Amino acid sequence: MSAKLRVVVVGAGPMGRTWLRTIAGNDDVELAGIADLAVDVADQAADDAGHPGLPTGADAIELARRTNADAIINVTVPAAHHPVTTAALLAGYPVLGEKPVASTVAEGLSLAACAELTGRLFMVSQSRRYFRNLFLAKRQAEALGRIGALSVEFFKAPHFGGFREAMESPLLLDMAIHQFDAARFMLDADPVSVMCEEYNPAWSWYAGDAAATAVFEFEGGARFTFAGSWASPGFETSWNGSWRISGEHGTVLWDGDREPTAELLDGAGSAVVGARADLGPIADPGTETAGSLREFVAALRTGAEPMGRVHENVLSLAMVEAAMRSARLGRRVAIDEVLGESYETALATEANEDVLRVLKSWPSVRAGLGAARRA
Template identity: 35%
Template structure:
């Protein structure tokens, strides 16, 4: 399957690396408005000028390619994905699916109308540690999950380059980062949210113009309570990108903290028993590689990928419910 990548900036370069190390798909070309980035792609990955375009319109003139990976700032996701779907291309795009729930649902509708696959790059589902914790929860070893506590902390001053678009985003933590954690909760518990309450705050001395910290309480449809505290302007202890998790069941709990991959610490603590430290192997294909393989497999088989946009709307719904709750001070009902 031949794919055109739209956007080869900072995050786009991670995707370029993934294309270079997989045989599941072929990189047919790129779309990138910045000349220096196009020149970088040609120098690093052997692309020729006829494969490098400054717009999607220009790329659509090129024959014989099947799909696109969109790695651009969030406001461009809706127009770009809509254009590509209507042009008959399958689309895998970086999160968030869209910057409003209405646009997200509209994209799902376009994908259904055109018969194309629309998938969201929720790559945290393809991390080593998550892939080890998820089956532990599903096994019932800790019983029915009653609560999930998540803490996430990163120092935004050290993450992005000068002038990054995130620094001026409203609700940047919720929209650009927390979507990963909310999506993992849904996947782990196998249920959708029922209601959401959130508060956000501005951390003095940080690099973000608007609130970059939040506390969110999510009630799932099965009654499980999710308590989430995130801070993208932390000046103290940082967590991994996955965050620190405590999953509490009626027969025990799972504690997950530490690194992002096989350096993560996962411990099962069943009531009345000794703690059990879990060991696990790395995924053969994780992160972007796992996403590309799942995308190609879904298209080839005509099935829906795990992170299809139609499913992702439920994760994105938590984000926008949290934003609404933070702005109104009210509990937001979903479903």
């Protein structure tokens, strides 16, 4: 590996340009090239980022080889996540990819098996895990004892235009995965089942359902409640949402931006407002994409386990698929129902015989994901 991690960014749209700025701010990373099916768009992105003459091309793997890149950052549209990441892993390149891991859980399972096959890291940039105050809220929650309820409210009114306003389930598909993933991080547990309802306010400018309420059961019995809308003007929440963690010894509140606060019970059972446990030092995970890029580099250089390894991240997308299924069917949906059907789909549709062999070697989908996560 180079003294600096040389990366090719695949995708030169708005999010790709965000990653170009993130790379420019990391002294351990060097931009080797930009790939996009529209090469002129890649050329323009390079010029705008202050890299005139930077190598570009339509084929990410050819470009990575031509530029002696060390890794690939996949910032394509979700439908391209699976083919682009698969090609990169099979070509020997570690990949940092934008969320979601893939368009479907079945494709996510294929990518997990491909990463096992090649021995290359595939990490998903679940960027909203990378906030120091989220880590602080998680640490404060450790003083609460057993957690009974975790809830988040997410209410915004963005006018995106474009594909989001035409999507069938814009809130669940494009945004809620951030809060679902953060809930897994907060509880340090995996989801068991969900009951969800989607709806669209009468004044909504979205074609699909822009609002949803979901209640997840987690391992250990805790409940996670998500309530949100993308058509809710006034008193908007943080993009991270507004959180409450309720446990046997008190409550932690986090508005999504500022430091969280805790109200704990003292030995006599009286509330101590604003009390904080002896937390010790809180690691700074970095912020959003800068944090995930930093962790990706550290994982490649040291072998440390990153938060977003594909096997770990698939369950966050499974929460989204389960919530959408619950809303459509009007019943509680088990996460294992989604995982099991996705596993069968992955087995039936996998085109690469070696990847299929890895998938078939898993005793079950949970065992396959869990064993790799513990390795």
